[in-house]
Amino acid sequence: MTWLNDSIMRRRGVAQGRTPTLHHLTEALQGKFHYTIGPYSDPVLTIRPGDRVLVDTRDAFEGKVKTEQDLPSKVLTMPFVNPQNGPIMVEGAEKGDVLAVYIERMDPRGPNPRGTCAMIPQFGALSGTSLTALLADDLPEIVRKIDVDENGVYWSKRVTLPYRPHIGTLSCSPEIDSINTLTPDSHGGNMDLPDMGPGSITYLPVRTAGGRLFIGDAHACQGDGEVCGTAVEFQSATTIQVDLIKGWQLEWPRLETETRLMCIGSARPLEDATRIAYKELVLWMEAEFGYDRWDAYMMLSQCGQVRLGNFVDPKYTVGAAIDKKYLAPAAA
Template sequence: MQRIPRDLATRFAFDWRDEPLLRVQPGESFEIETFDASVGYFRTPADKAIPGKRPGFDRSPPLVNPIGGPVFVEGAEKGDTIVVHLEEITVDDYSWIAVGPKRGPLGESTRWPELSSDYTTRIFRHTPGPSGTTRDGTLHFNDKIRWPITPFVGTLGVCPDREVVTSLDGQGPWGGNLDARDMAVGNKIYLPVSHPGGLFYLGDVHASQGDTEFTGTAAETKSTVRLRLELLKGKRMPYLRIEKPDALIAVHADRPLEVAVETATFHLMDWLITEYGFTPTDAYCLVSTCPDFRINVYQMCKLAKLSYVAGAEVPKRYLVM
């Protein structure tokens, strides 16, 4: 099986000028070994998020959130769609979160001075599950609190049409740093292709995350991701989509949050109308009356130039028209 090793998964932009690290056939399984968002800097609680001590923070934007790629998909052309099938995510034996001055919405807090007066790094221990690996293991928040590891890919996408964007805050119809916890094993992610081969990148795996990634970091970790890329010829869509076994999710990134929510809902209506036989009136009324219609706020943190990421979701059982 082809693989991008971790020491090569250190690109920091979605750049069509990069030489592909892999060339794969549609449907071929391969692996990417990812760094955590800090490129391995955070190992113990003593490793603080002090910008002057962090490698790559002397650059603007800083060299953080590394991704592996590009991966060239044979036969992919502009106007096609790549479907990402995440087959397996195995995370490292620990993850981390870092907070402190000028980091996140409480980085200048006067109400809770400990959050803005000093840097704090927490290291979370991972223990294996029934499989003997961390794929179904446990994250230990502290000695009393723990939960199942729920890994997902925070940053993935193909190269956008014209621009080169960073892996730190690049977002768009083609993917990017979206931190959507539904980009997980068993779900399909649809990406519109703009360049020959698609030029796919992946990185920034989280062991777990709550809605919004409120502090700006979640349970950041290294990982090995096994995946395959399917090719849909001549199929184009307005924005990245996620399909779960039992639901459809249309995604959008924008500011303010209400624009992201509204536009994600428009994208979901378009999906229902163009592919499931809904009339515009049916789709419009469904998203307002269906008790199981949901808005997922995946990412709403104050970090760099990141937009807020929303996903409009409807269960598939309502798709029969």
């Protein structure tokens, strides 16, 4: 992809064309998967900036929902869900830097790949939950197994959805917290943002030495908001390239694609997630693209784009984006 050469990752990353090594983070190499994202776990891999990693991710149910009769409330043990690969250490990464994670490709993994979607008791946006605590009965618990390949997500006889994979959970470690893998926050985490697929670069704030990159929770496709609580969860072979940008202090993750720059916020209520995302975008336009703060704010009111990631997790995730064409330097 030619745009990549103009990406922030390529221009500011320390790799600078160094020939990357390709690592393979297999299940065996991973060993124990992780249910929290934090500074207290043992690294599974150390890479150099610019290296590529083929990551064998497990699905969010850790493969335990094998049939439509395997109800999550029976086969899962909370909080041991959404297993993460990592932590991957990146040489030279220090607090105050950024890891750039370019997702090259995502493939279904294993023979006869199937995805899993489930309605889980006390989970999902149109149900009472542990946080929006009600006395209403639970919705029914339903599991759906869906055939998946590179050409489609075979939802039902009636509907085939496009295969649009993305990574649901991606992050560096927080500085001192160790956060369960269901919760997104300023470190990243379980953002469930459909933009985070092949062709995207996510910029993650580094808060501990080595960055401690965690990755998992592949989705074969997902709608805005992930309204029932789960996407088409599948185990993937995901190839990423990781670079290091020194001295870029981010409060929240950001994302770049060929056409857009996005800032990401995660909070409750949902307007606070949206506020974070838009505020970060205004400040970014001011800091790096020559915009006056108020000009940026008023212009985003005319051309800002909002993506709802999840509104089912313990914090909700929103991305606020702008077309790159509006960020080109002013003509002389």
